[in-house]
Amino acid sequence: MVYLFLSEPNWNADVDGDSVKLRISLLSELESVIWSMMMSGGRSEARLWLCSTIAGMTSITPRHQRELFVTLLRSTRQKKGLASLLVHMMFEKNPQKGGSILAKKSHILEKFFEGNPKRILQWFSSSSSGSGLDQGKGVKALSHFSFKNRDICWEELEWKGKHGQSPAVVATKPHYFLDLEIQRTVENFLENVPEFWSSDEFAESLKDGDIFFIDRQFFVQYFVDLMYKEDSRDVWEVINEFLIEQPFSSLCQRLLITLEERDLFYFLDLLRKLLNPRIEPKNFNNISYLFEIILSKSGDFGSIDQVLLLNAVITQGRQLLRLLREEEFHEAQAKIDKIGLKISEIPTGANSLTPLFKNICNMTTVEVLKCLGLQCWIFYYTMSQEFLTPKSWESVFTDNEIDFRRSDKYALLDHDGSSEGPDFDRRASVVVKSRKKRKGRKKKRRAFNHNDDELGFDVGSWKSDLLSDSASWLLSTDGYSAAWSSADLPEHLHRSAYIEFRCHSSASFHCFKHHWNVLRSMLRYKKYR
Structure with missing residues (x-):
């Protein structure tokens, strides 16, 4: 039997100190097993889970997300790696922003092309290079500048064939510019026509950012240097604009996973300070929203380890179970089996967790959150392992006073x-x-039998x-709003249990005001009867 403690406990019940100590001790053992598993190969996955959870948050405003990332980029320790990824992302999503900056500094490309025939041909060729560049932008800029400034550069043009073309002829037949010997002409301009590299014609060819296709890494490094070495106001302005325009989820998915753990923890602290502490509960089917509630109410976590563990057991129960089932963690799974069995043997009843809640005055808020999260995850683990038939699930509903009806969806x-x-x-x-089709046949066939050998x-x-496999139920836990299958029930019920734990522990004891005042507004109690 799995008792989820969804009913409101009787706070006047006698406190069983031994029961409290045993449960907390077992949950501490469970924490050790999970943590050792994460440290021996699953820590990187735990970071991925955390970043995924953060990316799913929906209450972060564009202004706040800009503030978050700019603060991180401008922190004491320069985040050049993060800046590089952000500039890469900007070139990919909106290259025009970078192109507008480069057009103002077009003269720096003189060194970019110098001594590099491959780059010259990629940008100034009149045919597509297959790299994503439009045809002829470079040669168009070259031809427009040359005709407009023919008095200073016409002699630098190199033509294919035996003779060159005069300005008068090219004026009537501009397609003759396609007969230029590109590499030699550009090399001449690099040596003898410095005006071209600062010209409006050349700058105009750069504005759409297509030139970044030629050597993305070169331009990324150039922009990062502008950010940190020159503190370019123009660059920081386009970075700010880009951060406001992009979805928060997209920024998190691309950028957070690259952070060192101390920087990720710093980001979480910045994020926590931006969240509304009076955030109201609404959609707990969204695991990121549940984590947002936890983050906004919890204060200082102390270390990234606490956050990784808490996120794993509360919002990533299914992923943690998948990791546990990998071959290398068979020993850890055996230990968890034993711990789960011992926890299930603690006397159950409507008020069996009351002693645990009454003991929270000796714990910090984060320790309480962790304790409740671990208890809920062992619920999830037990249900995933042991409840495989409709009958077993319906016994869980009955034992926990959850009204249900079978869905007719399947x-x-x-x-x-x-x-x-x-x-x-x-x-x-x-x-x-x-x-029916074989009625006329003389040979008799046996009737269909459910146990026919x-x-x-x-x-x-x-x-x-x-x-x-196909059975599903409508439950009172969510007001009969969704049909839950056996595959999704463990996650739904374990989340419901955690929510209820938070309600009971935060809404009932004024003596725990120091730790729990921040939690009181989190959830309204909902009795599932």
Whole structure:
């Protein structure tokens, strides 16, 4: 039996000190096992889970997300790695922003092309290079500048064939510029026509940012140097604009995972200070929203380790279970099995967690959150391992006073009132139709039998498996708003239990005001009867 403690406890019940000590001790053991597993190969995954959870937050405003990332970029320790990724992202999503900056500094490209025939041909060629560049931007700038300033540079043009072209001829036939010997002409301009590299014509060719395709890393490094070495106001302005325009989820997914852990922890602290401490509960099917509530109410976590563990057990139960089932963690799984069994043997009842809640005055807020999270995760683990049939799930609902009704999304009613899977009914229907077609035959066929050995398997067993896979329920835990299948029930119920724990522990004891005042507004108590 799994008792989820969804009912409001009786706070006047006697406190069983031994029960409290045993439960907290077992949860501490569970923490050690999970943490050792994360340290021996799963820590990087735990960081990914945390970054994914943060990316799912929806209450961060564009102004706040800009403030978050700019503060991080401008922190005492320069974040050149983070800045590089951000500039990469800007070149990819909105290259025009970078192009507008480069156009103002077009003269620096004189060194970019100097001694590099490959770059020259990529940018000034009149045909597509296949790299994403539009055709002819460089040569168009070159031809416009040359014709406009023919008195100072016409002699520097190198033509294919035996003779060159005069300005008068090219004026009537501008396509003759396609006959330029590009590499030699640009090399001449690099040596003898410095005016071209600062010209409006050349700058105009750079504004859309297509030139970044030629050597992305070169331009990324150049922009990072502008940010940190020159503290370029123009660059910081476009960075600020870009940060406001991008979705928070996109920024987090691309940038956070690259941070060192201390920088990620610093980011979390900045994020916590921006969250509304009076945030109201609404959608707890969104795990990121649940974590947002926790983060806004919790104060200082102390270390990134606490955040990684808390996020893993509260919002990433399914991922943690998947990690645990990997071959290298069989020993850890065996330990958790034993811990789960011992926790289940602690006397249960409507008020069996009351002693635990009454003991929280000796814990910090983060320790309480962790304790409740670990208790809920062991619920999730037990349900995922042991409850595999509709009957077992319905016993959980009954034991925990959760009203339920079978969803008709998948199941159909048989003549005797039992539920059958749709595929099974279809199979039976096919057999009946087939029989009707063979009525005229003299040879008798045996009637369809659910346990017919000729089928090669036990149809009754097959029906049971099918029902287990397809059965779903509408529950009072969410006001019958969604149909929950056996695959999703452990996560839903473990989350419901955590929410209720937070309600009970934060709404009932004024003597714990120091630790729990910040939690009181988090959730309204909802009794599931």
